[in-house]
Amino acid sequence: MTEALAQSRVAQRIRQELHNRANPVLAAGMFAYMKGIQPFLGVQTPARREVVRAALKLEPDRAVRFAAALDLWAGQFREERYTALDVLAASRPRPADLPFLEGLLPAADRWDVLDSLSPLLAGAFANAEQRRERVELWRVSPHLWTRRAAVLAQLKAKRTTDQDLLLDTIRAVQHEREFFIQKAIGWALREYAKTDPVWVLAAAETLGLTGLARREALKHLT
Numbered sequence: 001m002t003e004a005l006a007q008s009r010v011a012q013r014i015r016q017e018l019h020n021r022a023n024p025v026l027a028a029g030m031f032a033y034m035k036g037i038q039p040f041l042g043v044q045t046p047a048r049r050e051v052v053r054a055a056l057k058l059e060p061d062r063a064v065r066f067a068a069a070l071d072l073w074a075g076q077f078r079e080e081r082y083t084a085l086d087v088l089a090a091s092r093p094r095p096a097d098l099p100f101l102e103g104l105l106p107a108a109d110r111w112d113v114l115d116s117l118s119p120l121l122a123g124a125f126a127n128a129e130q131r132r133e134r135v136e137l138w139r140v141s142p143h144l145w146t147r148r149a150a151v152l153a154q155l156k157a158k159r160t161t162d163q164d165l166l167l168d169t170i171r172a173v174q175h176e177r178e179f180f181i182q183k184a185i186g187w188a189l190r191e192y193a194k195t196d197p198v199w200v201l202a203a204a205e206t207l208g209l210t211g212l213a214r215r216e217a218l219k220h221l222t
Helices: 003-020 026-033 045-057 060-072 078-090 097-101 111-124 130-139 144-152 162-174 179-193 197-207 211-217
Strands: none
Touching: 003 045, 003 060, 003 078, 045 078, 060 078, 060 097, 078 111, 097 130, 111 144, 130 144, 130 162, 144 162, 144 179, 162 179, 162 197, 162 211, 179 197, 179 211, 197 211
């Protein structure tokens, strides 16, 4: 079987199973919740991930999986995008996959897909130097969701967090009054507070955060 045919079969299997589990009532609620960004089938997360697991059991080849993910990413329904990210997460991205993952960023159009793509990007960094290089580029992007990815790039880094990079990235975007940027700033600081609460308290005092970002950052510290 050729790689293209295998990729097509993986994507088709996932699509067919999503349609088999479609729920128009749930779809209407999901569509409304996501403010009409894209049509939904009404497949909830546990069922969606079950579909992906079953499809991937039959296809261990990473190149085929990544090609199928790209096909699904371009799908008509929102759950297809979610399954694309599920496929990539199950395939455990590596440094060599970073260009592929970064290529998805321009089409990230809402927090629901960006916030699942961000940890995949973070997991594919080869080292701290590459992380800094990419984040410095992302934070000045004209694309809102790429800038959000820059803020969230160290969300799970814990003790390997580059504090200077985090501060510089927040400073680069904190002038924006965009809700999803301010929320990301608070989230990034709140998560790092689990590792170094004293540093986060000091940073919150010196950064001049908006009320939203500050509340989010200090939610578990006050």
